[in-house]
Amino acid sequence: MTTEPRRLRNYINGEFRDAADGRTTEVVNPATGEAYATAPLSGAADVDAAMAAAEEAFPVWRDLVPAERQKVLLKIADAIEARAEDLIAAESENTGKPLALTRSEEVPPMVDQIRFFAGAARLLEGRSAGEYMEGMTSIVRREPVGVCAQVAPWNYPMMMAVWKFAPALAAGNTVVLKPSDTTPASTALLAEIIGGVLEELGHPKGVFNVVCGDRDTGRLMVEHPVPAMVSVTGSVRAGQQVAESAAKDVKRVHLELGGKAPVVVFEDADIAKAVEDIAVAGYFNAGQDCTAATRVLVHESVHDEFVTALAKAAADTKTGQPDDEDVLYGPLNNANQLAQVTGFVDRLPAHAKVEAGGHRVGDKGYFYAPTVVSGLKQDDEIVQNEVFGPVITVQSFTDEDQAVAYANGVEYALASSVWTKDHARAMRMSKRLDFGCVWINTHIPLVAEMPHGGFKKSGYGKDLSAYGFEDYTRIKHVMTSLG
Missing domain, CATH: 3.40.309.10 (Aldehyde Dehydrogenase; Chain A, domain 2)
Structure with a gap:
């Protein structure tokens, strides 16, 4: 008797969905070499739907007072802690990682990092006001950039998802996240957890979306006109392709592309x-x-x-x-x-x-x-x-x-x-x-308090820390006449 592979789904606008055209790809457990699930092989229609949901949710999420976004992130951290064993099992199936080390070395830092960015949500500040021209006062606003397209790698699927969505959501952005095609299981479970928190607290369903797929899916996300920012962790070649593609729309790009320490x-x-x-x-x-x-x-x-x-x-x-x-x-x-x-x-x-x-x-x-x-x-x-x-x-x-x-x-x-x-x-x-x-x-x-990111072909932008948080914001100068 054979067991049917588990079916993973995209998470778009608060709903789990198959790919619009029904295409799937096998997900293999690297510890056995055997397929244990199928995941959507998402195409243009799926990416369009996710981007539309994130775009619609953005104004509401952006305009929340920071304390409300903090509350959501803290609730997400608590929910992840409560579902730790389920996430550990999914991540181990994703990657073949030792259960004990995933339990001790990955879940606690993930929860801590989300709580750090929950606190950072309340420090979305610019410089203090000042007069730099006679009769004029200038202030600096720090604002979210908009919809963020994010692509996570297969080496730390859960943790890298946290490094991406936590600062983005804390700063007031909405997210469309794509896990690697070889490791979508733990990200699908994160979508269930995060979606549940957003629904419980009455926030827009499109704040957080997950689209599964391969390199072509990622390319569709990067090329899509909606995202204001693209964040990718991957190979140098992938980063170069992303930067080239994003340049056509002058999208902001955040890249972590490997190392040789x-x-x-x-x-x-x-x-x-x-x-x-x-x-x-x-x-x-x-x-x-x-x-x-x-x-x-x-x-x-x-x-x-x-x-x-x-x-x-x-x-x-x-x-x-x-x-x-x-x-x-x-x-x-x-x-x-x-x-x-x-x-x-x-x-x-x-x-x-x-x-x-x-x-x-x-x-x-x-x-x-x-x-x-x-x-x-x-x-x-x-x-x-x-x-x-x-x-x-x-x-x-x-x-x-x-x-x-x-x-x-x-x-x-x-x-x-x-x-x-x-x-x-x-x-x-x-x-x-x-x-x-x-x-x-x-x-x-x-x-969580210190930045992680490289130079040269290792990419640019920082993960973690206040610097990583600021990467998901933009600066606006406002000047007013005192007359």
């Missing part, structure tokens, strides 16, 4: 502690994190010691099924991603050495062993390009200047870390590293 370990670092923390920060979520600690630069005097210890840490790191509480990470998200990671390792140059891992695990699902590769050169493909898998590369450097040159010598500029006991050196490095975040003697912690 350098992890600079100096000779005076606590090597044992560095190895322990870097292994976790490199392999967590199967390395499918734009800030993952996967490009290590180690001073030549401690290089061999570090590589030996990291290879042992990799051998001690476990990947496996979501219900195994001993695993650090689950599978890669999809078959294409498994092929990409495998390809990087298969194409390693002759001078590279696989110190640990370097192979698929099992024949069911998309699991890949924790991997360490040494002997690399700066211009090697695996050093320059984002692998987005559980693969940590190690290079050696001779001095601080060479470390900086190697660290900055990639097209990405999202995150980085420095490991040293020398405070002055840590401060110099934090200035010289060309990345949106520099951690010192740690790697990967994030808090």
